[in-house]
Amino acid sequence: MAIDRRRFLIGSLVTLAAAHEALAAETLGEPASTLYASGARLADGSYAVLVVAEDGRILREIPMSARGHDIAIDHARRRAVIFARRPGFFALAFDVDGRRAPDVFAPPPDRHFYGHGVFASDGRLLYATEHNADTGDGMIGVYDATGGWRRVGEFPSYGIGPHEAILLSDGRTLAVANGGFGNDPQTGRESIGIAIMEPNVAFIDVATGALRARHGLPAAINLLSVRHLAETPTGDIWFGAQWQGALEDTPALIGRVGRDRPIAILESADSLGVALKGYIGAVAVSADGRLLAASAPLAGRVIYADTESGKIVRETAIKDSSGITLGAGASEFAMSTGQGVVRVEDKAGARTATFSGAEFDNHLRRV
Amino acid sequence: MIPGRLPKSLRAVAAGLVVAGFAAGPAQALPIRKSHATMVLDTIDQFLVPRLEALTKASGGLATSVDAVCKAGGDETSRKAAAAAFGDTVRAWGGLDFIRFGPAMRAHRLERIFFWPDPRGFASRQLNGLLAAKKPELLAPGALASQSVAVQGLTALEILLFDEKNPLGAGTDEAAKYRCALAAAIAANIHAVAGEIHAGWTGDDGFRRKMLTAGSDNALYKDATETVREVAKALATGLELCRDRFVVPELTAVTAKPPRRARLAFEPSGLTGDYLEASLVALKELYEAIGFDAYVPADKPWMTNFLPTAWKSLLADGARLDTLRKTERGSEAHLHALRKMRFDLGGIRNIIVKELAPNADIVMGFNELDGD
Numbered sequence: 001m002a003i004d005r006r007r008f009l010i011g012s013l014v015t016l017a018a019a020h021e022a023l024a025a026e027t028l029g030e031p032a033s034t035l036y037a038s039g040a041r042l043a044d045g046s047y048a049v050l051v052v053a054e055d056g057r058i059l060r061e062i063p064m065s066a067r068g069h070d071i072a073i074d075h076a077r078r079r080a081v082i083f084a085r086r087p088g089f090f091a092l093a094f095d096v097d098g099r100r101a102p103d104v105f106a107p108p109p110d111r112h113f114y115g116h117g118v119f120a121s122d123g124r125l126l127y128a129t130e131h132n133a134d135t136g137d138g139m140i141g142v143y144d145a146t147g148g149w150r151r152v153g154e155f156p157s158y159g160i161g162p163h164e165a166i167l168l169s170d171g172r173t174l175a176v177a178n179g180g181f182g183n184d185p186q187t188g189r190e191s192i193g194i195a196i197m198e199p200n201v202a203f204i205d206v207a208t209g210a211l212r213a214r215h216g217l218p219a220a221i222n223l224l225s226v227r228h229l230a231e232t233p234t235g236d237i238w239f240g241a242q243w244q245g246a247l248e249d250t251p252a253l254i255g256r257v258g259r260d261r262p263i264a265i266l267e268s269a270d271s272l273g274v275a276l277k278g279y280i281g282a283v284a285v286s287a288d289g290r291l292l293a294a295s296a297p298l299a300g301r302v303i304y305a306d307t308e309s310g311k312i313v314r315e316t317a318i319k320d321s322s323g324i325t326l327g328a329g330a331s332e333f334a335m336s337t338g339q340g341v342v343r344v345e346d347k348a349g350a351r352t353a354t355f356s357g358a359e360f361d362n363h364l365r366r367v
Numbered sequence: 368m369i370p371g372r373l374p375k376s377l378r379a380v381a382a383g384l385v386v387a388g389f390a391a392g393p394a395q396a397l398p399i400r401k402s403h404a405t406m407v408l409d410t411i412d413q414f415l416v417p418r419l420e421a422l423t424k425a426s427g428g429l430a431t432s433v434d435a436v437c438k439a440g441g442d443e444t445s446r447k448a449a450a451a452a453f454g455d456t457v458r459a460w461g462g463l464d465f466i467r468f469g470p471a472m473r474a475h476r477l478e479r480i481f482f483w484p485d486p487r488g489f490a491s492r493q494l495n496g497l498l499a500a501k502k503p504e505l506l507a508p509g510a511l512a513s514q515s516v517a518v519q520g521l522t523a524l525e526i527l528l529f530d531e532k533n534p535l536g537a538g539t540d541e542a543a544k545y546r547c548a549l550a551a552a553i554a555a556n557i558h559a560v561a562g563e564i565h566a567g568w569t570g571d572d573g574f575r576r577k578m579l580t581a582g583s584d585n586a587l588y589k590d591a592t593e594t595v596r597e598v599a600k601a602l603a604t605g606l607e608l609c610r611d612r613f614v615v616p617e618l619t620a621v622t623a624k625p626p627r628r629a630r631l632a633f634e635p636s637g638l639t640g641d642y643l644e645a646s647l648v649a650l651k652e653l654y655e656a657i658g659f660d661a662y663v664p665a666d667k668p669w670m671t672n673f674l675p676t677a678w679k680s681l682l683a684d685g686a687r688l689d690t691l692r693k694t695e696r697g698s699e700a701h702l703h704a705l706r707k708m709r710f711d712l713g714g715i716r717n718i719i720v721k722e723l724a725p726n727a728d729i730v731m732g733f734n735e736l737d738g739d
Contacts, residue, residue: 041733136487188607249473319732320734
């Protein structure tokens with residue numbers, strides 16, 4: 001099945017001209033404030049990726065022809081790639097400090113992005129979650145990150161609808177959240193195959209593309225689409241899920257899994273499934289590994305769990321907040337909202353910056 | 368002072384009572400600013416329940432008429448009657464399938480009534496498997512409910528009922544008889560699922576009651592801001608579905624070089640346009656049941672004229688789209704209708720989400736409305 005992507009690519013290439021202008025206007029001095037990046041919708045309805053400072057400055061605004069989703073960060077080389085959201089037909093690579101012009105690249109005609117990807121630990125390759133539109137299978141596309149963003153290979157995601165993929169701290173294992181359902185690129189974002197969902201977390205050796213382990217869910221809760229992942233320093237993988245069934249049937253939405261350990265749903269969150277409206281937008285683990293933060297934008301809450309005990313320890317009320325990532329401090333998190341707010345908080349307090357006119361998209365990353 | 372400018376504590380009281388003062392000319396009825404609770408009540412009682420009743424009635428007629436095809440040996444009159452009943456059911460479902468909360472979301476009822484999108488022809492393949500196996504036990508009442516959702520609903524029944532080379536009920540061999548009996552079982556299943564959705568809304572402990580009794584002791588909805596958000600989101604979802612299922616695929620296909628054919632819902636039965644039109648008409652009714660017209664921002668009076676014009680244009684283009692597709696596919700008129708529909712669907716949706724809903728204190732955040 002060939003996917004018509006002309007309008008997306010052409011749009012992105014055209015907007016790159018504007019991006020050059022934006023880059024030229026930027027000051028390249030080292031900012032003192034912690035920086036974050038996120039996709040956003042701007043006041044005029046257009047889409048962009050923004051690099052913002054915690055002190056409220058917008059440092060970079062790179063236009064995009066369609067809505068972005070998550071951003072893969074190569075911290076060592078100060079660069080990043082934002083993926084178009086599902087079904088995504090482009091990715092935009094940019095220099096965090098604005099020293100180089102952005103690049104746009106696309107998946108092959110019979111593939112689309114799912115909105116997430118991750119750099120290899122040496123920065124030479126980029127792995128992207130993709131959909132094989134012909135077969136419906138989930139794939140991991142491999143792109144040359146040393147220049148040109150050529151697609152150099154692929155391997156299965158070992159499930160349907162791969163969403164977030166993270167490279168584990170061993171530098172060799174890719175953990176993939178296979179959400180369990182796909183979509184037809186022709187009809188956009190409408191889910192298909194909900195009734196036959198078999199979500200899982202797959203552990204894949206990136207050197208060979210071989211499956212090392214795969215853990216699914218009990219049949220009773222197989223409508224729980226595992227979407228977003230975060231690793232603790234001790235190697236636990238925490239995930240946030242999205243329920244595809246009726247609200248009143250919603251189970252707990254947060255769980256833990258390991259390469260050699262099956263999925264365990266966070267028991268203390270059981271009663272929260274309905275209250276969180278069946279939806280976790282993103283998860284992050286604090287730098288010290290002690291806290292998991294999970295955003296629940298439908299409920300206007302961010303909840304925190306102790307990664308040792310698995311207990312919910314506190315929560316923050318914040319409207320339409322989905323993006324969540326590490327702050328600069330050991331137990332600090334930064335969260336972004338659809339109202340243009342970036343809030344950085346820990347147990348002791350919070351700092352808030354508002355970026356007027358920006359609506360931040362699902363994911364926020366520290367850069 | 369208009370209600371939207373009242374202090375929040377007073378607004379809820381005022382909202383149900385006050386008539387907005389900014390509407391055009393004195394001859395026109397002034398739109399009532401409904402409270403959230405009234406918006407939900409009116410949506411359920413004036414929009415949803417009557418449509419559920421219509422679906423139950425139409426699907427009942429479908430079950431009866433498909434059964435009659437088999438009993439009549441597939442004579443043309445009975446097949447025409449079944450095709451007409453199929454159309455009634457498709458139109459009834461077109462006005463409901465964007466209601467993606469409540470009983471339709473349980474037990475895969477949404478997909479069991481209409482399995483779509485189906486890009487890899489899953490329904491056809493699974494149906495062929497059943498026809499080859501000819502298991503008699505699948506014809507028993509309720510037996511199909513445990514089978515793949517792809518073979519339970521309108522998608523599968525359409526394949527059987529609108530196969531011109533193999534008219535339903537016409538053959539006398541075992542395969543033809545089984546085929547017809549399976550079609551009757553599918554029609555009965557559609558009726559059963561429609562009945563479940565209806566009962567799920569209207570029963571003593573039904574979803575209607577759950578939505579109308581939002582409160583601290585309600586596990587699903589804490590207040591009417593949550594229930595009204597469900598209703599408003601369904602409207603936004605419906606507008607997106609019309610755009611993504613019909614308008615954009617068709618526009619993309621006819622402007623491709625070389626032009627392609629988009630695979631649209633209900634093409635075998637020729638009901639693509641009927642389904643779309645039924646959806647559009649229903650969306651307009653849902654918009655009116657919510658009472659969004661009363662929430663045009665005072666500083667944007669142009670919307671008072673724009674919105675009815677956009678709805679009117681949308682409904683008119685929707686009504687003639689099928690004819691344009693059949694008679695002059697790819698013509699300027701066809702392209703214009705598609706582009707105008709895309710514009711109107713997007714424009715109405717955006718005004719609802721970004722202007723009317725916020726002005727009515729209905730929060731539909733950027734991530735909240737369409738996350739991933």
